[in-house]
Amino acid sequence: MSIDIKALKDKARWVRNQILEMSLCAGSGHVTSSFSCTELLVALYHGGILRFDPKDPKWSGRDRFILSKGQSGIGLYPVLADLGFFPVSELRRFAQTDSFLGVHSERHTPGIEAVTGSLGHGLGLGIGMALAAKQDRKKHLTVVMLGDSECYEGSNWEAAMFASHNKLNNLVGIIDRNGMGVLDFTERSLKLEPFGDKWRSFGWDVKSIDGHSFSEIFAAFKNIRNRRSTKPLMIIAETVKGKGVSFMEHKLLWHYRVPAGKEIEIARKELGRAI
Amino acid sequence: MTNVNIQIRDAFFNALYTIAKKDKRVILVTADCGAPSLDRFREELRGQYYTVGIAEQNMISVAAGLALEGRIVYVYAIAPFATLRCYEQIKVDLCCMSLPVTILGVGAGLAYDIMGPTHHTTEDISIMRALPNMTIFNPSDNVMAGAFARLSYELPGPKYVRFDRAGIPVIYDKIKTDFSAGMTELKRGRDICIVATGVMTHTALKAVKELQRHSINAGVIDLYRLKPVDEKMFLGLISDYGHVVTLEEHLLAGGLGSIVSAIISDNDKHVRLKRIGICDKYNFEYGGRERLHELCRLDIKSLVDSITRWFSAEKVLVGNE
Numbered sequence: 001m002s003i004d005i006k007a008l009k010d011k012a013r014w015v016r017n018q019i020l021e022m023s024l025c026a027g028s029g030h031v032t033s034s035f036s037c038t039e040l041l042v043a044l045y046h047g048g049i050l051r052f053d054p055k056d057p058k059w060s061g062r063d064r065f066i067l068s069k070g071q072s073g074i075g076l077y078p079v080l081a082d083l084g085f086f087p088v089s090e091l092r093r094f095a096q097t098d099s100f101l102g103v104h105s106e107r108h109t110p111g112i113e114a115v116t117g118s119l120g121h122g123l124g125l126g127i128g129m130a131l132a133a134k135q136d137r138k139k140h141l142t143v144v145m146l147g148d149s150e151c152y153e154g155s156n157w158e159a160a161m162f163a164s165h166n167k168l169n170n171l172v173g174i175i176d177r178n179g180m181g182v183l184d185f186t187e188r189s190l191k192l193e194p195f196g197d198k199w200r201s202f203g204w205d206v207k208s209i210d211g212h213s214f215s216e217i218f219a220a221f222k223n224i225r226n227r228r229s230t231k232p233l234m235i236i237a238e239t240v241k242g243k244g245v246s247f248m249e250h251k252l253l254w255h256y257r258v259p260a261g262k263e264i265e266i267a268r269k270e271l272g273r274a275i
Numbered sequence: 276m277t278n279v280n281i282q283i284r285d286a287f288f289n290a291l292y293t294i295a296k297k298d299k300r301v302i303l304v305t306a307d308c309g310a311p312s313l314d315r316f317r318e319e320l321r322g323q324y325y326t327v328g329i330a331e332q333n334m335i336s337v338a339a340g341l342a343l344e345g346r347i348v349y350v351y352a353i354a355p356f357a358t359l360r361c362y363e364q365i366k367v368d369l370c371c372m373s374l375p376v377t378i379l380g381v382g383a384g385l386a387y388d389i390m391g392p393t394h395h396t397t398e399d400i401s402i403m404r405a406l407p408n409m410t411i412f413n414p415s416d417n418v419m420a421g422a423f424a425r426l427s428y429e430l431p432g433p434k435y436v437r438f439d440r441a442g443i444p445v446i447y448d449k450i451k452t453d454f455s456a457g458m459t460e461l462k463r464g465r466d467i468c469i470v471a472t473g474v475m476t477h478t479a480l481k482a483v484k485e486l487q488r489h490s491i492n493a494g495v496i497d498l499y500r501l502k503p504v505d506e507k508m509f510l511g512l513i514s515d516y517g518h519v520v521t522l523e524e525h526l527l528a529g530g531l532g533s534i535v536s537a538i539i540s541d542n543d544k545h546v547r548l549k550r551i552g553i554c555d556k557y558n559f560e561y562g563g564r565e566r567l568h569e570l571c572r573l574d575i576k577s578l579v580d581s582i583t584r585w586f587s588a589e590k591v592l593v594g595n596e
Contacts, residue, residue: 106371107372113343114339114343114368114372115367115368115371115372117367118363118367120332121336121364121367121368123336124332124333124335124336124337124339124340124364124368125336125337125339125340125343125368126340127333127336127337127340128336128337128338128339128340128341128342128343128344129340129341129343129344130340131325131337131340131341132340132341132344132345132346133344135322136344154332155332155333155336155364158327158328158330158332158333159333159336159337161328161330162327162328162330162333162337166325
């Protein structure tokens with residue numbers, strides 16, 4: 001399948017626009033930690049990496065995707081809506097009365113596998129799913145996206161040990177490595193590095209990529225269903241928190257903040273016109 | 276037929292083995308916790324048995340992931356670790372998604388006596404009943420425990436079954452019940468009704484005999500499904516009593532006494548209630564369970580003393596009203 005990188009870049013710009021507008025409608029939302037993983041989500045869903053059926057979200061042959069960093073639900077919702085999991089008109093009702101789209105993604109939303117939002121759960125959930133797939137000799141993948149600060153939660157390392165011990169090579173983790181937590185940068189508050197080595201020592205294969213480069217994302221997922229390795233795979237994607245809006249990029253202030261006044265104008269301008 | 280000599284948890288696991296042998300969807304995940312009855316499960320049902328090591332949080336999340344894929348999952352660990360250590364996983368992964376995972380905790384109450392408070396399970400009823408969608412079973416003998424294997428398999432949603440550890444005498448070998456009611460009136464009385472659960476149901480039955488010597492005619496209800504409670508049935512069973520005593524090997528905060536207190540007050544019932552359980556402290560004393568009971572005033576002598584004093588004072592009070 002040939003990949004139209006320009007179309008995917010346009011799609012990523014559209015998704016960022018939706019994230020911004022949704023957060024403005026609701027007055028709330030984790031904008032910057034959703035901007036950091038936009039290319040990853042677009043590549044997974046629009047780039048043909050994941051197999052799914054928007055008309056049958058529970059299709060048994062689908063790949064399972066768990067957004068363990070559930071606060072980036074606002075980034076996943078536009079992707080799912082655009083593909084037809086639910087009407088795009090729902091996006092503007094984000095986090096408002098009678099909406100099924102909350103700040104943290106949960107299972108009542110078509111296309112969402114599990115309740116997440118409390119960090120450190122997704123990898124264990126994904127492991128259970130991958131284990132079941134192995135037992136049933138099913139070929140679908142289980143992909144879990146985590147935040148880097150999320151990896152402070154010890155539960156992830158319990159899960160990591162179990163995954164490698166049980167040879168779950170049908171499990172792929174992606175870490176949105178934007179280098180920032182809530183109050184500080186990760187390497188100032190509590191060092192994660194050498195991060196890749198940590199995962200390797202827990203028995204995982206590790207790939208490090210630029211999380212905003214579609215070509216690197218696709219390269220990381222090449223032959224993902226025919227891996228010879230018996231190890232689970234962790235893709236550490238270096239990203240920029242707030243990518244796309246200059247006054248948000250790498251700024252701790254913007255973890256959970258919505259633009260106001262002139263900031264809105266500037267953000268809209270920098271994100272370009274939505275398609 | 277249940278072997279009256281086997282432990283509560285083994286009765287459960289023996290019954291679960293029979294179910295799991297026929298239904299490959301049944302999976303057991305343990306946190307490095309064993310039992311004689313599990314050896315057969317582990318050896319003969321290999322694809323249905325996993326250990327996560329001493330990692331209770333992962334135990335719950337993995338179980339939830341399996342349940343999301345259509346499995347009926349049982350997780351097993353020592354009770355305080357199967358509940359408190361992974362409480363948030365239970366809340367989010369099991370209860371928020373209402374998944375068919377049964378948590379099996381061994382060592383209810385003070386069963387692990389000389390191990391100290393780290394291994395005592397005296398908060399679990401309180402915290403587990405706070406969770407929406409949770410069902411809680413507390414078997415008082417191995418006949419009941421065996422039946423809970425079938426009940427937990429058939430009921431939807433998350434469940435918690437707390438096992439005692441020691442050999443507990445059998446009560447239900449001759450009582451005809453499928454245990455779906457959640458409670459059994461073991462003895463009808465006239466003066467007071469003792470509502471007990473788990474191992475303390477046996478203590479309550481012994482206390483009845485002693486109380487009779489003090490001219491107190493006591494009845495006993497075994498409340499073995501702590502959540503949900505069939506309030507209508509319970510209120511019907513206590514309707515002829517003016518005095519109710521709750522008896523539990525659990526902290527008073529949030530346990531059986533709190534459950535009964537809430538039912539009584541929510542339904543505007545005028546019943547005098549005395550709650551007997553473990554006071555607000557951790558017990559670092561040793562010498563075995565009976566010694567701990569003496570210290571917590573849960574032994575027969577202390578119970579009879581507490582109840583007779585209370586009932587005498589109550590009779591004076593009621594007489595003056």
